[in-house]
Amino acid sequence: xxxxxxxxxxxxxxxxxxxxxxxxxxxxxxxxxxxxxxxxxxxxxxxxxxxxxxxxxxxxxxxxxxxxxxxxxxxxxxxxx
Ligand SMILES: [Zn+2]
Numbered sequence: 846x847x848x849x850x851x852x853x854x855x856x857x858x859x860x861x862x863x864x865x866x867x868x869x870x871x872x873x874x875x876x877x878x879x880x881x882x883x884x885x886x887x888x889x890x891x892x893x894x895x896x897x898x899x900x901x902x903x904x905x906x907x908x909x910x911x912x913x914x915x916x917x918x919x920x921x922x923x924x925x926x
Pocket of ligand 1: 879880881882883884908909912
């Protein structure tokens with residue numbers, strides 16, 4: 846079972862709104878595949894969980910913290926200034 850510590854917050858990126866939570870290393874008891882880089886997030890590594898604010902939370906994804914931060918800056922759909 847996934848234990849999540851800390852608060853959650855809403856973030857708006859180029860692909861819409863997400864709710865995110867920081868998962869601490871001690872709470873990361875399972876390995877996940879990061880959708881940002883397709884690499885594994887090993888157990889014990891602090892990372893980010895993100896999901897849509899609507900729906901049942903079944904679209905929850907685990908991201909490397911760095912991949913989550915990069916995602917909003919590298920999106921091809923980001924507007925050009
Ligand atoms: Zn990643």
